[in-house]
Amino acid sequence: MVMRKKRTNDPEGMRRRVLDVAEDTFQARGYHASSLGDLMAAAGVTGGALHHHFPTKKALALAVIEERVAAAVRETWIDPVLAAPSAREGVRAVFEAVAEELEQQGYVRGCPLNNLAHELSLADDEFRLALARIFADWRQAIADKIRADQLDGGEGAIDPERFAALTVAAYSGAMSMAKASQNAGVLRECLKGFENFELSPSRGRLKRRRRVLPRPKIG
Template identity: 30%
Template sequence: MDSGLLDQTRDKILNAAYGEIHRSGFQAASIANILADTKLTKGALYHYFPAKRVLGLAVIDEVIQAGFEEMVFRPLREAEHPVEELLDILQRKSEYLNETTVKLGCPLNNLMQEMSPLDEEFKERLTRILKTWQTTVQNALVQGQRQRQISADVDCEAAALFIVAAWEGCWGVAKNMQSIKTFRLCMAQLRVYVSGLKTTRKAK
């Protein structure tokens, strides 16, 4: 058979699994629900994925990581003025966002919080995405320093880490308050922080 580019069934399972995991977390994600969504049966699922765990790992690699790559990492890497692009992305992310998105939260963050202490392989793959994220932001800041957009005395590694952390933090509080307004207010402050890196300043 094909098994090559278009593997509709596998993709359907993958997407349904992503949805279920996003809604309920990995552990509480019910295989029965995934199958109900896809109108498939266990035979199909266990044909493509030998276990629920493997399905979860595939969702991380092929859906979540791919999504970040397209929506955040690539734009940031390819931008000519990465600092502006970073502020742009923060802006865009806080605009395009609906009720359910804010209610369910960031899929990466959700999975990290749930699975990192429980499963080493989950942790590794999720942390890899997080570190790529940090590194990408860090490179943007460094390039910003070269372009005289970011103050020279900024510790880009620490700042990038903090930006990622705060970013996820904004997702978190907005998710709990279930309020888009909260998310926007919070992200606006993050942009204030990033903008603050432009002006020269002293540590304490």
């Protein structure tokens, strides 16, 4: 009698593997079209283990949203924009980076946040709240960056919230069309339309007034 292989408990690793395939499968096929059997097979996990870490399918999806989708938005949008020299440049860079990534990978699976938001927002209020918070954080990061730019004198008197809302909306909608047409070109199209627009509320445009003094309020 041979004891062939011994089991090694690895709770974190197993949880991570499940979240990996769940994130990927939910993104590719959606929540309802992904069965737990599919996930178990893809992750090489038994039902007992899956149920141990995520008692229900909803709990699994909630974890995907709060841990993975939120992180994805942070990594591809919030952090780059905050690190950019200005909000406008950050937005432009993200648009282009995403467009290029999609074009060279040959297909468009859409925005993880928007994909799940459309399918789950009306299905369950817990889902909806988690998704709405990610949207809110996303918009607030952009608005904060605009405000910082304005303090530096590099941005006009545009309303930060409006700019942020429009940016997120334009990106989300563009990704929606890119997914339907399987063509990332509309992303570039929207970016160019976005760039060709100029801010107007301050009709007399302050042209590159590089920061001279620390300013307390919006220029």
